[in-house]
Amino acid sequence: MSKLLELKKxxxxxxxxxxxVKAVTNVDMVINxxxxxxxxxxxxxGKSTLALSILRxxxxxxxxxxxxLWGGNNLLNIPEQNMQRIRGAEISMIFQDPFxxxxxVFKVGEQIAEVFRVHKGSSRREAWKKAVEIMDxxxxxxxxxRAKDYPHQFSGGMxxxxxxAMSYSLSPRLLIADEPTTALDVTMQKAILEVLxxxxxxxxxxxxxxxxxxxxxxxxxxMQAGRIIEEGTxxxxxxxxxxxxxxxxxxxxxxISI
Amino acid sequence: MLRKNKLFIFGLIILISFxxxxxxxxxxxxxxxxxxxxxxxxxxxxxxxxGTDDLGRDxxxxxxxxxxxxxxxAVVAVAVALTLGILIGSIAGYFGGLFDEIIMRFTDIMLxxxxxxxxxxxxSVLSPNIYNVMIVIGxxxxxxxxxxxxGEFLSLKxxxxxxxxxxxxxxxxxIIFRHILPNSWPPVIVAGTLGMAGAILTESALSFLGLGVQxxxxxxxNMLMDSQAYLxxxxxxxxxxxxxxxxxxxxxxxxxEGLRQSLNPKEKQ
Numbered sequence: 001m002s003k004l005l006e007l008k009k010x011x012x013x014x015x016x017x018x019x020x021v022k023a024v025t026n027v028d029m030v031i032n033x034x035x036x037x038x039x040x041x042x043x044x045x046g047k048s049t050l051a052l053s054i055l056r057x058x059x060x061x062x063x064x065x066x067x068x069l070w071g072g073n074n075l076l077n078i079p080e081q082n083m084q085r086i087r088g089a090e091i092s093m094i095f096q097d098p099f100x101x102x103x104x105v106f107k108v109g110e111q112i113a114e115v116f117r118v119h120k121g122s123s124r125r126e127a128w129k130k131a132v133e134i135m136d137x138x139x140x141x142x143x144x145x146r147a148k149d150y151p152h153q154f155s156g157g158m159x160x161x162x163x164x165a166m167s168y169s170l171s172p173r174l175l176i177a178d179e180p181t182t183a184l185d186v187t188m189q190k191a192i193l194e195v196l197x198x199x200x201x202x203x204x205x206x207x208x209x210x211x212x213x214x215x216x217x218x219x220x221x222x223m224q225a226g227r228i229i230e231e232g233t234x235x236x237x238x239x240x241x242x243x244x245x246x247x248x249x250x251x252x253x254x255x256i257s258i
Numbered sequence: 259m260l261r262k263n264k265l266f267i268f269g270l271i272i273l274i275s276f277x278x279x280x281x282x283x284x285x286x287x288x289x290x291x292x293x294x295x296x297x298x299x300x301x302x303x304x305x306x307x308x309g310t311d312d313l314g315r316d317x318x319x320x321x322x323x324x325x326x327x328x329x330x331x332a333v334v335a336v337a338v339a340l341t342l343g344i345l346i347g348s349i350a351g352y353f354g355g356l357f358d359e360i361i362m363r364f365t366d367i368m369l370x371x372x373x374x375x376x377x378x379x380x381x382s383v384l385s386p387n388i389y390n391v392m393i394v395i396g397x398x399x400x401x402x403x404x405x406x407x408x409g410e411f412l413s414l415k416x417x418x419x420x421x422x423x424x425x426x427x428x429x430x431x432x433i434i435f436r437h438i439l440p441n442s443w444p445p446v447i448v449a450g451t452l453g454m455a456g457a458i459l460t461e462s463a464l465s466f467l468g469l470g471v472q473x474x475x476x477x478x479x480n481m482l483m484d485s486q487a488y489l490x491x492x493x494x495x496x497x498x499x500x501x502x503x504x505x506x507x508x509x510x511x512x513x514x515e516g517l518r519q520s521l522n523p524k525e526k527q
Contacts, residue, residue, distance in 0.1 A: 057424055081429075088426030095425075100418040105440045114436075115426050166426060 003069075004202055005031040005054070005091075005174055010066035012046070012053050012226075023049040023062070025226045031174065031204060038217035038234070039206045042249065046226040047206045048096070051178045054204075055091060056083050089119045092167035096179040098159035102151035108162050109135070109147025115169045130169070138165045138195050157188030161195060168199055175203045181212060210238060210253050222246045266516025269509035276506055280326035287319035292474045299492045309494045311484060317498055324476040325502065328458055331392050331471070335457040338396025340450055343403025344439070350404070351411025352434050362408065369401045374463065381469040391470050395457050403449050410442035444521045451514030455507040462503055478503050 012024040024046045031037050041047050053064045056075060068075040070091070075083065095101040102111060112134060113127035122130065128147070135143035138161045151159060160180060167175060177196060181189035193216060196203070207213050213220055214234035222230040222237065222245070230243045241247040260266055279286060289295075298314035300306060308317035350361040376398050384390045414420065415438060423437045458478070464470030465479030473480055478499040485495035 052421075055425055057421060084427045084429055086427070087424065093422075093425040095418060095422055097418060101422040103419040103423070103437055103441070105443075114423075114428070118427050118432065163422075166422075 002033050003030055004033045004035075005029075005204075006067075006069040007054070008067040008069065010050070010053065010064070010068065012049050012058055012062055012064050014062045016061055023226055024053065026066070027223075027226075027228050029221060029228065031202060033173075034202055035219060036203045036205055036217045038213040038220040039204060039223060040208065040210060040213050040220055040237070040249070041223035042208055045223050047208075047223055048178050049226075050223070051093065051176045051204065051206055054176060055087055055093060057087075085119070088115055088167070088172070089170045090172055091174045091176065092170070092172040093176040093178060094160075094163050094167045094180045097183045098156055098163050099183065101163055102154075102159055104151055107148055107150060108154065111151075112147075112162065112166050112169055115166055119170055131165075134165045134169045135162070138162075138168075139191075140165075155188075156184055157191060160184060160188070160192050164192065164195055164199075168201070171201070173202060175199070175201050176206070177203055178206045179208070180205075182207070182209075210234075210250055214238060222249070260516055260520045263516045263519070265512040269512030269516070272505055272509040273513060276325055276329060276502075276509075279322050280329050283322045283326045287316075287322045289316040289319040291315060291320045291323040291476050293319075299488060299495075301492075302494060308498050309492070311481075311495050312488055312492070317481075317495065320476040320481060321478070321498060321502055324478045324481055324499065325506075327388060327471055327475060327477040328461055328479070328503075329506070331388065331395065331461045331477070332454045332457040334392040335395035335399065335461075336450055336454045338393060339400040339403055339453055339457075340446070342397070342400035344407050344446065346400065347404035347407025347409075348411055348434050348439060351408035352415055352430070352438065354412075358408075362405075365401045365404055368398070371398075373398050374460070377460065377464060378467070378469060381464065386464075386469045386472055388471050388475070391461060391464060395460050395464075399453055399456065399460075403446065403453065406445055406449055407442055410445060411438055414438045414441050444518045447521065448514045448518045451510045451517070455510040458503060458506055458510075 007027055007029040010024060010027040010029070011022065014021040014023060027050060039047050039050065049058070052058055054068060054075070056064065058064055064076055066076070070086070075086070102108070109128055109131045112131035113122075113124070116122040116127035116130050117124070132143045132147050135147060140146050140158060140161055151162075154162065164180070180196065181192050184192060189212070193212065197216060205213065205216055217234055220232060220234050220237050221228050222243065224245050230237065230241065230246045237246060238250050241250055293315065295310055295314040295316065298310055298312055300310045302309045306316050306318065308321060311317055311320070346361055346365070350358040377394050380394050381390065384394070420433060420437060423433050428437065461470055461477065462479030462482060465477045466483040468483065471477040471480055481499040482496060485492070485499070488495055
């Protein structure tokens, strides 16, 4: 397996006049081609910040340090314009809350079509056609009609399907899924996970839920307070945690599920 | 939704008929607006529906031609104000920081001048013709729109769909004009229609003071000015242009409000 993405000593610091908040510290991570990698950790530990920093979407005063190696380039050194070409086309992202990631004034079809218009320069009609096709792929029924609806006419699960469709529409080489099921109820969680598995793409899957991580991921990183503290297969992590924090995290899940 | 809004329909009908009157003024008006008849200061009659003014000109014809002037001043002035206001407000709101500070302090300075005096000062330097009136009104009324747009942008740029748009690779300009701006249309359109109402009033005030549209070209404002000496003897000379100003302004308010409601996608169905 070849390395697709490698993070070397990646840190994200937020600094104002007085003090520094270290959201992510010295993270080393490798994502190989075809792999689904999990990132497990409690809320507030820096998972989403790490995900956003890979796309260089950290706003000032936040600063990213270290290296993000992608196809031999360090993404932290390339100009913003090149980064825009990578976002959505080569690396794309699914956000946690489908209720707020869709723009309320656009038809759903237009939002998916936007990806083709931005990256491929497609005409309005052509982009719309592709949007309908991709909606069919994530199992939205009557895609040609549903594409004309506005986001508020969609249920949460359907919105997340749209978000998946948007992020997958250009067949990116890496998909970052930032807690894609957290805002959904259990049956919808299952449906979205099925859709994500069907895509068979390299994925960084972020969650605080070890059960979900175990069901989709080949390998897991455990994060605590901005640092990676353990790495292994889902089975190793849940059966034989090396780090006491991981053990606690795993146990707390077992307690809840009883 | 919009079809059931009676005030909106009323406003729209009034505005459409005023616009048609303005566009086809040369075909509809019964007389030349500057033609002087034998009988001055004549009350409404069959041959002169709205009567004649102090020089014996047909008031109906002058109202129709005056509408052409007043409405086109309003439309162009608001177009100028919207363009300036949206550009300045969206850039300040989206980029923030020092840039925002400088732009908004400039806006505050512009706001601190009483508009009418600012316009009077500018107009007394420029030659008072209809094009200068349009541009000056536009150039002195963009501040409210800029603030409004900036405020919208400040809150909208933090929304997650903006981050999602960045994550699919949209550039800053595309995010500003395609993703954020359409979300701020409802208040901007309301401000635009109200601004148009305001521009009609400002044009009237300027023409009333003699610094706006110059006679013999009729505008609703300078017709009001002509009437002031004859308020007791010929009240129709004041009432009729006044009525048209009120109707136009009121219709713009109704249409603006109706549009605001219908532009909210949640109220569509």
